[in-house]
Amino acid sequence: MAYQVSVFLENKIGHFARVTRVLKDISVNIRTMTLTNTANGWGILNLLVSDPEKACESLAEQGFSVALREVIALRMVDRPGGLDELLVKIAGAGISFDNAVGRITDEGKSAILVLDVKDPSEAREKLKAVGINELESHIVYGIPEKT
Amino acid sequence: MEFWEKELETLPQDKLTRLQLDRLNLVIQSAVRSPYYRSLFSGNGDLESLRDIREVNGIPFTTKQHLRDHFPYGFLTLPRKELIRLHSSSGTTGNPTVVFHNRHDIDSWSNLMARSLFCAGVRDTDVFQNIVGYGLFTGGLGFQYGIERLGALSIPAGAGNSARQIKLMRDYGTTVIHAIPSYLARLYDVFLAEGVNPRTDTELRMLIIGAEPHTEAQRQRIQEMFGVKAYNSFGLSEMNGPGVAFECEYQNGLHIWEDAFLVEIVDPETLEPVPDGEYGELVMTTLDRQAMPLIRYRTRDITRILPGICPCGRTHRRIDRITGRTDDMFIIKGCNIYPMQVEGILLRVAEVGSDYVIRLETIDDQDEMIVEVEVKKDWFRGDLLFLDQLQKRLTHMIRDEVLVTPRVKLVEPGSIPKGEGKAVRVFDNRQN
Numbered sequence: 001m002a003y004q005v006s007v008f009l010e011n012k013i014g015h016f017a018r019v020t021r022v023l024k025d026i027s028v029n030i031r032t033m034t035l036t037n038t039a040n041g042w043g044i045l046n047l048l049v050s051d052p053e054k055a056c057e058s059l060a061e062q063g064f065s066v067a068l069r070e071v072i073a074l075r076m077v078d079r080p081g082g083l084d085e086l087l088v089k090i091a092g093a094g095i096s097f098d099n100a101v102g103r104i105t106d107e108g109k110s111a112i113l114v115l116d117v118k119d120p121s122e123a124r125e126k127l128k129a130v131g132i133n134e135l136e137s138h139i140v141y142g143i144p145e146k147t
Numbered sequence: 148m149e150f151w152e153k154e155l156e157t158l159p160q161d162k163l164t165r166l167q168l169d170r171l172n173l174v175i176q177s178a179v180r181s182p183y184y185r186s187l188f189s190g191n192g193d194l195e196s197l198r199d200i201r202e203v204n205g206i207p208f209t210t211k212q213h214l215r216d217h218f219p220y221g222f223l224t225l226p227r228k229e230l231i232r233l234h235s236s237s238g239t240t241g242n243p244t245v246v247f248h249n250r251h252d253i254d255s256w257s258n259l260m261a262r263s264l265f266c267a268g269v270r271d272t273d274v275f276q277n278i279v280g281y282g283l284f285t286g287g288l289g290f291q292y293g294i295e296r297l298g299a300l301s302i303p304a305g306a307g308n309s310a311r312q313i314k315l316m317r318d319y320g321t322t323v324i325h326a327i328p329s330y331l332a333r334l335y336d337v338f339l340a341e342g343v344n345p346r347t348d349t350e351l352r353m354l355i356i357g358a359e360p361h362t363e364a365q366r367q368r369i370q371e372m373f374g375v376k377a378y379n380s381f382g383l384s385e386m387n388g389p390g391v392a393f394e395c396e397y398q399n400g401l402h403i404w405e406d407a408f409l410v411e412i413v414d415p416e417t418l419e420p421v422p423d424g425e426y427g428e429l430v431m432t433t434l435d436r437q438a439m440p441l442i443r444y445r446t447r448d449i450t451r452i453l454p455g456i457c458p459c460g461r462t463h464r465r466i467d468r469i470t471g472r473t474d475d476m477f478i479i480k481g482c483n484i485y486p487m488q489v490e491g492i493l494l495r496v497a498e499v500g501s502d503y504v505i506r507l508e509t510i511d512d513q514d515e516m517i518v519e520v521e522v523k524k525d526w527f528r529g530d531l532l533f534l535d536q537l538q539k540r541l542t543h544m545i546r547d548e549v550l551v552t553p554r555v556k557l558v559e560p561g562s563i564p565k566g567e568g569k570a571v572r573v574f575d576n577r578q579n
């Protein structure tokens with residue numbers, strides 16, 4: 001079970017850097033990021049990081065509106081058609097998602113797709129039913145497996 | 148020089164003062180029939196008639212708060228069956244300000260409105276398009292009754308829909324328009340967009356502007372756009388609405404109808420009268436209203452009496468255009484708004500904090516009200532849709548309260564200064 005860190009951001013010069021500054025100070029590494037802007041002067045920054053709980057806690061301490069959102073990470077192959085193959089299966093399982101981000105974990109070999117869905121446990125069941133297993137969080141966070 | 152009511156409008160100052168005194172004494176006598184004034188004057192035993200108009204000084208002020216506290220019928224002097232209309236302020240929080248009229252009051256108001264329009268130069272041969280909201284807002288029906296009394300052809304167009312306004316103007320040969328000044332700038336843009344020149348392609352010969360503060364420069368710009376003169380109108384709902392003071396053809400201040408209103412200008416701090424020519428708060432007493440007389444009502448509007456005699460021959464003194472307020476009310480798009488109204492809405496929405504900032508800006512030549520508010524940290528789930536819906540919900544709630552559609556901006560927590568003491572909540576950066 002993996003989590004992404006979501007931060008409310010005003011679209012103003014320097015505000016994004018305030019977030020990265022906090023992460024730098026606590027030595028948390030960013031794996032992927034997406035920044036969504038709205039027409040209303042604000043947006044949401046979604047981050048997959050090496051330690052989401054620590055990141056969330058520190059950002060909250062610094063006054064940010066921040067939340068941990070449960071996401072679902074799936075394995076794909078890093079070659080042409082790799083994402084297509086996975087998406088066909090996801091669609092076949094009847095899963096819709098609001099947001100997604102991809103990341104290469106091993107160049108030319110493997111990548112992961114991270115989905116932001118409304119109901120993660122329901123999605124997990126549906127995926128299981130078509131034979132897709134969720135990746136463990138340490139792969140998403142890019143850290144050694146905890147023993 | 149033509150007049151609507153020559154004798155009244157040109158009454159020598161001493162006779163006007165005498166008339167005011169007689170009417171004031173009648174007003175005081177009838178006011179004690181209302182629950183509010185009965186309790187106010189009850190300690191005074193038998194009310195003696197005033198012998199000098201300046202003795203009005205001894206009577207306490209009436210404020211908007213009094214009106215709210217004694218909502219809705221506390222100022223009524225007549226049984227309800229005598230009433231034929233009410234006008235009320237907008238709003239869903241707290242008590243609105245409501246004014247009741249009997250048949251005499253509507254008749255008197257219509258006459259003042261007709262006198263005002265005639266004074267500015269409107270005649271019964273005109274086609275008068277009234278481009279303001281009808282309904283509880285006094286600018287719609289107030290002007291309507293005045294136009295009809297004067298005998299011009301009225302087009303009760305209501306506010307908005309510029310393309311249709313232009314079509315009405317061209318179809319029926321509109322000669323006079325009444326609108327708020329900020330709307331006229333917008334209407335002009337639509338004229339240009341439609342390829343119609345208001346100077347040559349319409350019958351327009353004059354404009355009436357009011358219900359919104361504006362500068363002389365703004366008036367000049369509107370006059371240049373439309374190629375006709377724009378006359379200032381002043382009124383407030385507590386004093387019926389429009390038809391309180393109006394410019395004559397000389398455009399040198401607004402004649403305030405002193406047979407219908409007793410006018411005082413007081414220092415807002417000391418509440419003592421200031422001499423003519425000095426700025427202060429406008430305080431008014433109704434002299435010809437039966438259902439709901441108001442005595443020494445603090446309008447909160449800042450203006451001054453313009454010294455000197457107007458060449459038009461009217462003896463009723465002139466007030467300058469309103470330069471500000473002694474409270475925090477502001478006017479945008481013709482709507483009177485108190486920051487408290489916005490605050491009241493925010494307190495009802497759990498997801499946002501109660502601190503806020505209101506910015507009044509001119510964006511693309513239009514006045515906009517921007518409301519900045521913080522999303523509470525506990526409510527943030529990283530969900531874009533949730534925030535989007537929250538923003539829409541706030542927009543609708545504020546619009547329903549103040550009748551102007553705001554631009555709601557969600558901002559990061561901590562970015563709005565905390566409301567300690569007298570925090571400045573409203574920043575007016577409008578360019579007009």
